[in-house]
Structures are given as structure tokens and as C-alpha cells.
Amino acid sequence: MAMLPFSVIRPRQGFVERTYLWEALHGLIVTFRHLFLNLGRHLLRLLGARVAPGAVTIQYPEQPAVLGRRARARHFLLRRADGFPRCTSCLLCETICPAKCIHITAEESPDVMVEKRAKSFDIDLGLCVFCGHCVEACPCDAIHMDVDQVELSSYTRSGMIWSLPALMRGKPQGGAPS
Amino acid sequence: MAKTIKFTLDGRVIEAREGETVLQAATRLGLLIPHYCWHPALGNPGNCRMCNVEVEGAPKALVSCRLYPKEGMVARSAAPAPRRWQSAALEFHLVDHPLDCPVCDQSGECGLQDYYMNSIGRYRSSMRDNKWHMGKRMVLGPHIMLDQERCIMCTRCTRFVDLISKSHELGIFGRGHSQVIDLVPGRVLDNPYSGCVADVCPVGALTDRDFRFQVRVWYLDWTDSICPGCSRGCNISAHTSTRRPWQNKGLRLARVKPRYKPEVNGHWICDEGRYGFLNYDSDRLGKVMRLKPSAEELSWEAAAAEVSSALRRKPAEGLAVMASGRLSNEDWQAFQKLFLEKLNVRRFLFAPEPDQVGAEDELLRRRDKAPNLEGGKAVGFGTRIASMSWDSLAADIEAGKVWGLYAVDRDPVKVWDQRGHELLERLDLLVYQGPRKGLTGELAHYRLPATDWLEEKGHFTNFQGLVQPYRQALKPLGAAKPDWAIFEGLAARL
Ligand code: SF4
Ligand code: SF4
Ligand code: SF4
Ligand code: SF4
Ligand code: FES
Numbered sequence: 053m054a055m056l057p058f059s060v061i062r063p064r065q066g067f068v069e070r071t072y073l074w075e076a077l078h079g080l081i082v083t084f085r086h087l088f089l090n091l092g093r094h095l096l097r098l099l100g101a102r103v104a105p106g107a108v109t110i111q112y113p114e115q116p117a118v119l120g121r122r123a124r125a126r127h128f129l130l131r132r133a134d135g136f137p138r139c140t141s142c143l144l145c146e147t148i149c150p151a152k153c154i155h156i157t158a159e160e161s162p163d164v165m166v167e168k169r170a171k172s173f174d175i176d177l178g179l180c181v182f183c184g185h186c187v188e189a190c191p192c193d194a195i196h197m198d199v200d201q202v203e204l205s206s207y208t209r210s211g212m213i214w215s216l217p218a219l220m221r222g223k224p225q226g227g228a229p230s
Numbered sequence: 231m232a233k234t235i236k237f238t239l240d241g242r243v244i245e246a247r248e249g250e251t252v253l254q255a256a257t258r259l260g261l262l263i264p265h266y267c268w269h270p271a272l273g274n275p276g277n278c279r280m281c282n283v284e285v286e287g288a289p290k291a292l293v294s295c296r297l298y299p300k301e302g303m304v305a306r307s308a309a310p311a312p313r314r315w316q317s318a319a320l321e322f323h324l325v326d327h328p329l330d331c332p333v334c335d336q337s338g339e340c341g342l343q344d345y346y347m348n349s350i351g352r353y354r355s356s357m358r359d360n361k362w363h364m365g366k367r368m369v370l371g372p373h374i375m376l377d378q379e380r381c382i383m384c385t386r387c388t389r390f391v392d393l394i395s396k397s398h399e400l401g402i403f404g405r406g407h408s409q410v411i412d413l414v415p416g417r418v419l420d421n422p423y424s425g426c427v428a429d430v431c432p433v434g435a436l437t438d439r440d441f442r443f444q445v446r447v448w449y450l451d452w453t454d455s456i457c458p459g460c461s462r463g464c465n466i467s468a469h470t471s472t473r474r475p476w477q478n479k480g481l482r483l484a485r486v487k488p489r490y491k492p493e494v495n496g497h498w499i500c501d502e503g504r505y506g507f508l509n510y511d512s513d514r515l516g517k518v519m520r521l522k523p524s525a526e527e528l529s530w531e532a533a534a535a536e537v538s539s540a541l542r543r544k545p546a547e548g549l550a551v552m553a554s555g556r557l558s559n560e561d562w563q564a565f566q567k568l569f570l571e572k573l574n575v576r577r578f579l580f581a582p583e584p585d586q587v588g589a590e591d592e593l594l595r596r597r598d599k600a601p602n603l604e605g606g607k608a609v610g611f612g613t614r615i616a617s618m619s620w621d622s623l624a625a626d627i628e629a630g631k632v633w634g635l636y637a638v639d640r641d642p643v644k645v646w647d648q649r650g651h652e653l654l655e656r657l658d659l660l661v662y663q664g665p666r667k668g669l670t671g672e673l674a675h676y677r678l679p680a681t682d683w684l685e686e687k688g689h690f691t692n693f694q695g696l697v698q699p700y701r702q703a704l705k706p707l708g709a710a711k712p713d714w715a716i717f718e719g720l721a722a723r724l
């Protein structure tokens with residue numbers, strides 16, 4: 053792709069901006085506001101007052117991250133009793149996905165009541181924006197994002213593409229399975 | 231002028247032609263009244279009860295597919311009462327319906343889904359009983375499968391095999407609630423038009439076997455085209471899948487559907503045309519090659535320079551040219567200009583290959599399986615200029631009368647078999663131009679990649695003399711160019 057040069061119009065800086073004094077002071081005000089707010093909350097709670105808890109620093113990664121109950125982490129494909137994914141390969145998640153990072157192919161299922169199942173199911177977690185639309189779209193409740201695994205990294209781009217056996221593994225610890 | 235009858239439908243004054251039903255007149259004007267069982271070519275048994283309308287003065291609901299308008303009649307299909315009747319009829323259709331939409335290939339183009347989402351769905355079932363189960367994924371024949379649970383008993387399929395293909399393979403078995411569509415005992419749905427039952431089926435009960443689970447219909451792009459399968463020139467819609475290359479096994483053409491054209495094919499196409507495209511993406515050429523004496527990939531300019539001088543190297547009497555009825559009218563024009571006007575070639579072969587002559591019947595199929603020999607006639611091939619036969623050309627090569635051959639999308643090795651190799655080895659110059667390599671492509675001195683029908687636009691003239699356009703659906707592969715552009719590139723250097 054050819055790159056087009058274009059000029060950025062910078063805002064004119066007056067005297068106040070050029071000394072940086074006000075902005076440095078502004079930063080300090082924000083920091084100290086947080087400090088005293090949290091200090092105050094911790095103290096009040098110590099004294100038995102029912103105020104919002106103060107912020108706590110977690111020593112991540114030594115201590116594990118605490119995720120909210122509705123946090124969306126990497127995808128998890130649920131299984132049927134026969135070990136195959138519950139996904140019927142309807143492609144609704146692939147269709148709704150704004151990042152176009154789900155690639156599914158279908159095959160015939162031996163069970164006539166299931167009829168269709170996923171032959172391959174790849175999610176490129178390097179492209180995924182973790183919007184959760186795929187979970188909402190699924191008519192079979194086959195795809196979840198609740199395994200709380202947020203440490204997703206790989207040395208290669210292709211390593212970020214997760215496929216069927218890995219996606220069906222529940223709550224693993226640590227990085228992407230090979 | 232034929233008599234017309236004025237009546238009012240949903241507040242709009244409509245002129246029905248004589249003999250037209252309310253539903254026909256409304257559909258002709260693009261007004262939607264829900265319907266399943268009526269099909270313009272298959273009659274109106276009036277069994278689906280979806281097309282209910284309210285007529286002022288009439289005591290009860292009337293089905294518009296069997297209602298002939300009277301002068302001044304006032305009918306309503308979108309008022310609350312008829313909508314309620316239609317939605318009740320739809321609810322009945324869904325009583326035992328499995329709602330397989332996630333796995334159903336019809337999903338996205340299904341009559342049940344369309345009407346349900348279009349204002350007459352109930353969204354709350356009043357059924358408390360379990361659904362009945364019936365036959366699923368039953369193979370009816372080489373191309374079609376049936377899911378009895380999804381069937382709404384509109385009987386369009388049985389009417390097709392009775393009235394159009396007249397092969398009577400399908401029947402209605404059982405009564406009432408347990409009524410099902412099935413094969414007549416001992417029969418297989420293998421008539422030459424069997425694919426059409428999947429088109430007429432308004433739901434996902436009858437579906438194509440080769441399309442099964444390949445790609446969801448909403449990923450397909452539709453392009454108006456002409457079937458290149460025979461000289462009928464049926465109007466088709468080519469459904470291509472290029473947005474998600476991992477789907478449809480990576481093939482770009484997913485399926486072919488008929489496009490209504492009353493004077494040519496009506497609503498139908500034959501199975502040969504519908505399912506005969508599976509090799510569309512195989513064996514394709516994308517590089518301009520010189521193979522002999524030394525193999526090298528060329529640019530179009532270099533190839534045009536080399537080929538045009540090679541064509542002039544010896545007298546034109548010894549040059550033979552083969553073309554096929556696969557050329558479009560545009561190609562035939564440029565072909566005529568290059569080989570007749572510029573090169574003055576005398577030996578032409580455009581007779582069909584043995585497998586280009588096939589079955590013919592009264593409905594659509596024609597014996598001549600090349601789509602556009604008629605277009606060649608318009609520029610003299612087949613009228614002023616006669617085609618050689620395969621045997622006489624072989625004899626001429628054998629006798630050393632022919633030194634050069636330019637084959638446009640023809641495969642003489644396939645026709646001449648073992649002898650073909652020997653014959654073609656004798657030639658000083660063999661140029662092969664076509665979309666697929668075939669057997670001859672290996673032996674050529676020059677191999678020029680041409681686009682196939684979906685990668686170019688053009689016109690075919692059918693056996694009735696009707697000139698019909700087809701549009702471009704796909705990008706050319708590699709360096710491939712339309713045949714006419716290759717001919718013009720050569721002609722410009724002569
Ligand atoms: S979370 Fe969003 S971006 Fe990621 S796979 Fe699902 S739909 Fe696509
Ligand atoms: S939406 Fe659910 S059932 Fe459909 S393809 Fe995605 S995971 Fe599978
Ligand atoms: S026939 Fe229509 S409504 Fe029934 S399962 Fe198929 S797509 Fe869904
Ligand atoms: S199989 Fe399809 S066309 Fe035939 S009766 Fe059932 S719904 Fe109608
Ligand atoms: S279309 Fe009128 S009853 Fe079926």
C-alpha cells in the first residue's frame with residue numbers, strides 16, 4: 053500500500069503551555085486526589101464507616117489478576133457428550149463478528165438429531181476485539197468467553213489462531229497451548 | 231386490447247388482466263401477499279392458506295390465489311384481520327416444524343423465515359404438545375435430499391414432477407397430520423430436471439446435496455449470467471462465494487440457480503447445467519507461457535510479438551485454427567478479424583467434440599452442448615465458412631499439409647486420443663489458448679491463459695437467435711485475459 057504524506061496541524065502553544073508548569077501541577081493534583089481519596093476511604097472503613105472500598109494494588113503478575121464476573125476472556129467451545137463441539141456450525145458468530153476473525157467449516161454429524169457439526173473452528177485471537185457478539189449470536193450456547201484466560205500471547209501471528217482442541221479445553225493456566 | 235378488471239387492494243387501485251387472480255395481479259405489480267403453494271408455473275391448489283385476504287361483502291376469508299377479481303371489488307391483505315388469518319396459517323405450518331434454521335441450508339432464503347420476520351410471525355407458540363418427528367436427511371436421488379419435518383405440504387414438488395418433468399417420482403403419503411412427501415416406491419428422483427424441485431420448495435425440505443453445508447447463502451454474490459451448457463442459453467444466476475475463501479471447499483462458484491426468462495427457459499434449468507460446474511476452478515491457467523523450445527513465462531507483449539511472428543513464418547495455407555462454441559459474440563468478432571482478415575486462414579474447425587453432442591428433450595435441453603455456435607454464424611463461421619471435420623484435419627496434419635495449429639479452448643488430444651500426441655508433435659507451431667490446460671495445453675509451443683465465462687462479460691446467441699448478455703462475476707485468475715483481448719493483441723501486431 054502506498055503511503056500518502058500529510059501534515060499534522062499542531063495547536064498553537066501559548067506561554068502557559070510552553071512552561072509545562074500548569075500541566076505538571078495538574079498531574080500532581082490528580083495523583084494526590086486519588087491518594088487522599090483512597091487513604092480517606094481506607095481510614096473510614098477501618099473506623100467502621102460503610103463507604104466504597106479504597107483502591108488496592110495487586111502485584112500482577114506475581115499475584116493473579118482479579119477479573120470482574122462479566123469479564124470477557126478467550127473463547128471456550130462447549131462439548132457434547134460424544135466429545136465433539138456443541139457448535140452446529142450455523143456460522144452466525146462468524147457472520148456477526150466485526151473483526152472477521154472466526155473461520156468455521158462444517159461437516160455432517162453421524163447423529164441425525166445433530167445433523168451438522170463443526171469440522172474446523174479457528175479464532176484468530178490476535179484480531180478478536182473481545183466484543184462478545186459471537187457469544188450473544190450463538191443459538192446453541194456453544195461458545196463462551198468465561199474461562200478467565202487473558203494472558204494470550206505468542207511469538208508468531210499464527211500462534212494467535214486457536215483451533216478446535218484448544219478452544220474446547222476449559223480454564224487452562226497460563227499461555228496458549230501449543 | 232384485452233379486457234382489464236379494476237379492483238382495490240389495500241387501498242390501491244389495481245388493473246388485473248383477464249383471467250388473472252388477485253394474487254397474480256398483485257405479484258405482477260410487486261405487491262407482496264404471502265403465499266407458498268401458488269407458483270406461476272405450477273398452478274394454485276389453494277392448500278397453504280397463506281394468501282388469505284378480506285373482501286368487502288364476503289362473509290369470510292378468501293384465498294387470493296383462487297380469487298378472481300370483480301370490477302370494483304375491495305380487498306385487503308395487510309389489514310389487521312387478514313394479517314391475523316395469515317399469521318394463524320403460518321402458525322399451523324410451524325406446528326410440527328423443527329426450526330432447524332441453524333443447520334438448515336435454506337436459512338436466509340426461506341419462505342417461513344421471510345414471512346415470520348415480515349410482520350406475520352407470532353413469536354409465541356400456543357402449542358403445548360411435542361412436535362412430531364419424521365424422516366430427516368433422506369436422499370431422494372443424485373442431487374436432492376428431503377427433510378420431511380421441514381415440509382409444509384405445499385405440493386409444489388409433486389406438481390413439478392407431474393406437470394413439468396412428467397416423471398412422477400414424488401408422491402404424498404399418509405393423511406392429515408401424518409401426511410408426508412416421499413419417493414414413489416421403487417423410484418429415484420433422477421429426472422434431468424430434478425434440481426428444480428429444490429428451487430420450487432419454499433422451505434428447506436428439499437435441498438441440493440452438493441451445496442449441503444458448503445456455505446451460508448448470505449455469503450453468496452449473485453450475478454446474472456447465461457448457462458454455457460447447451461445452445462438453449464438458459465438464464466441463470468451464478469452464486470459465487472469469494473468473501474470467505476475457506477468456505478465452499480475454496481471453490482469460487484457455489485451454485486447455479488435459474489433466472490426467469492419466459493421465452494427461453496421459463497423458471498427452470500436442467501441438472502447438467504446446474505451441477506456441471508464443479509470443475510470450474512480446476513486445472514486453470516494463469517500464466518502466459520512459452521513451453522517450447524525453451525520453457526519461460528512471458529509478458530503479454532512479448533508473447534504477442536513472438537506468436538504473431540510465428541503465425542507469419544510460413545504460408546497461411548498450412549495454418550489451421552480450432553475454436554469452440556464457448557466463444558462469446560465479442561470473441562467471435564475479434565476471432566474473425568484476426569484469422570480471416572489479417573491472417574487469411576483457410577482451415578477452420580469449430581465442429582463439436584464428441585462429448586459436446588448430448589441428450590435433447592422437449593423441455594429445455596439441446597443436442598448441441600456448445601452455447602454459442604450461433605454467434606459464430608453471425609460472422610460467417612458455419613455459413614460462409616464451413617468447419618472441417620476432426621478426421622479431415624487429422625488427415626491433413628498426417629499428410630504434412632498443416633504446419634501450424636491455433637487451438638482456442640479445444641482439446642484435440644482428447645478427441646484424437648493416442649494418435650493426437652503423434653499428430654501434434656509433427657507441427658512446427660502449436661498455440662493453445664484457453665481457461666483450462668487440458669491435455670493439449672501440455673504439448674503447445676505457446677500457452678495463453680484465457681478467462682472463463684464468469685470472469686468476463688459478453689453475449690451468447692442462443693439457438694433461437696436471441697442475443698443474451700452475461701455479466702462478470704469473478705476476477706480473472708493471474709494474467710488471464712478474455713479471448714477477444716488476446717485476439718486483438720495479436721491482430722494489432724500483424
Ligand atoms: S468476541 Fe467479537 S471480535 Fe472476538 S470472535 Fe467474538 S464476535 Fe469476533
Ligand atoms: S454461533 Fe454457535 S453454533 Fe453457530 S457457528 Fe458460532 S459457535 Fe457454532
Ligand atoms: S425450512 Fe426455513 S424455518 Fe425451517 S429450519 Fe429451514 S430455514 Fe428454518
Ligand atoms: S417438500 Fe417442499 S415443495 Fe414439496 S410439499 Fe414440502 S414444502 Fe412443498
Ligand atoms: S398460495 Fe393461496 S392457498 Fe397457498
